[in-house]
Amino acid sequence: MTNIYEIAKKVGVSHMTVSRAFNNPELVGKKTKEKIFKIANELNYRPSMVAISMRTKKTYYIGLILPDIINPFFPEIVRGVDDFARKSNYNVILVNTDNDYNIQNSSLNMFSNRRIDGIILSGIAGGKKDNIFINEIISRNIPVVLIDRYIPELNSSYVITNNQKAAYDATSYLIKLGHTKIGVISSPQKIKIFQDRLKGYKSALINSNIEFNEDLIIEGEESIKSGYITTKALFNRSNKFTALFSMCDFMAFGAYQYCRENNVSIPDDISIISIDDIYASALLTPPLTTMAQKKYDMGYIAAKILIDCIRKNKIPKKQVILEAQLIERLSCKKII
């Protein structure tokens, strides 16, 4: 591959003039510049980012760690990150950890070796291991922005949804439709954002003087299958409910599946609301009413914060909270 020395030789200048022609064109004579560009073009010159990185200690790479690219929540985040990064001449190295801590940890070493400029980390499982992992990143002086999930004590950067408000709005919507017995299929409560969602649910009840009933809550995982199982378990309890608040669309899908199999009509027998709005939600029968998270924006903003900080050479400490938006479809019904 041709380099600046080759061009320099052909044009009859030093390699520095060639370098300047590309990086500080105002310092190079017009005629020389033209010659250089012409020859560079002929030789198909491509400046080596590897050499530039070597010299400048900047790679213009950011690492993006995701737990599960198959979950349709994440591809939109990827797009947001990728769009802003590309605009800013950065590139994204994607790692799909499959919720495996070994992969996550080894990806950090890989990122260190590759001297990437910063990390966007999404989808923490909850628990001490996450704190250790994030602290390890920070102790290596790698700028990092968390996305979707956060850990308040760590005081790092993050971009998340206003989860409490989203759950509050979802629950209030059901209450407005006349529901007072509202079941909850909950995502893991060890994860902070799901605690926030439960808080939002409770405060909506309090706000309408509805008594909180522990028996209406059941906890599972963020999967379709778990949505199915928890819904079934909730129905098998003695308590009655007219509506269901699902903490994520995937679990709501499982609830749909249970209802279909057991001839429970949505929304005639039961209203369902959720949080996420992944694209399949609109395709269900009936289309799912849900609180839409701004997934693309999350990725875009996280990339913006990260790259801004990289450029200013400082540790990111910005915390952004995005509002979810009610998408009314057909899964909820007014009752008397």
Add this chain to the structure above:
Amino acid sequence: MTNIYEIAKKVGVSHMTVSRAFNNPELVGKKTKEKIFKIANELNYRPSMVAISMRTKKTYYIGLILPDIINPFFPEIVRGVDDFARKSNYNVILVNTDNDYNIQNSSLNMFSNRRIDGIILSGIAGGKKDNIFINEIISRNIPVVLIDRYIPELNSSYVITNNQKAAYDATSYLIKLGHTKIGVISSPQKIKIFQDRLKGYKSALINSNIEFNEDLIIEGEESIKSGYITTKALFNRSNKFTALFSMCDFMAFGAYQYCRENNVSIPDDISIISIDDIYASALLTPPLTTMAQKKYDMGYIAAKILIDCIRKNKIPKKQVILEAQLIERLSCKKII
């Protein structure tokens, strides 16, 4: 960040001994080696991939170009690529082109600058621009493997589904259920793989002595919206059909939407079969019967072919065709 010189100084050897300890440990004395590893560990040494790339001309990066990461067809491919790449110590740089040729072209220049070792290219729109693009990659001596789409004349590597067979099997399945009037909502016929699918449809008809009727075919795009529009248009034609063959799940989703809005019952009034099997297909009411493509395998195999060739320093020329598999759900019904 610490480098081999620092370690060498602390241990009291030359930097070359340190380098060897990591790369050719059998050439280094046991005691020396132990000391080196101990110090390296203490200093948190991370070998610079940038410097290694500089010297060896290998970056251990592969570029993955996708048209649309939001389309759930692609995340599974990403996982396949990423899994094999990680195992082989390669990393994936993802570019989401959004079907924009400008982004695609500039990503190629970026890949050249970054001296990536190879490219996996997916989702060609069809038309001359693709040939130009692929030829440009080849002329730059960058190993490339196509995925999902291919261009026969180019004789490059690819991993695709046996599209003709998949369409043949889907159509034959409908015929076996008693259908003879089978409408087709087709993806763009300028794209080779969709031509193949149409061929498969026709040959299944021929095989059962059913007359081919041009009026039962309608062409659209690969989107939910287009599935809706084409289905509507097909119903508005005078011809009658009892079953619908959709060339991709996204279009089938649009067909579902049209049927729901117009009280056409699936599968009682019309049977629908498709090709893809993206995860939402199982969630629809009724769950969609479709020919599952091996998406993960596609990515995995493409990465394998590419990395094998990179290692052997030769241009990939392997062509892999994967069989699709019928997933029987509830969208098709036997008729008299």
Add this chain to the structure above:
DNA sequence: GTGAAAGCGCTAACAT
């Protein structure tokens, strides 16, 4: 089993 020298392709710093 270990070391010295050169060089990968650039840019920063200084010189003219």
Add this chain to the structure above:
DNA sequence: ATGTTAGCGCTTTCAC
């Protein structure tokens, strides 16, 4: 407006 020198952190080659 242009050139010279050194060095980023490694590996390759040759030497002992």
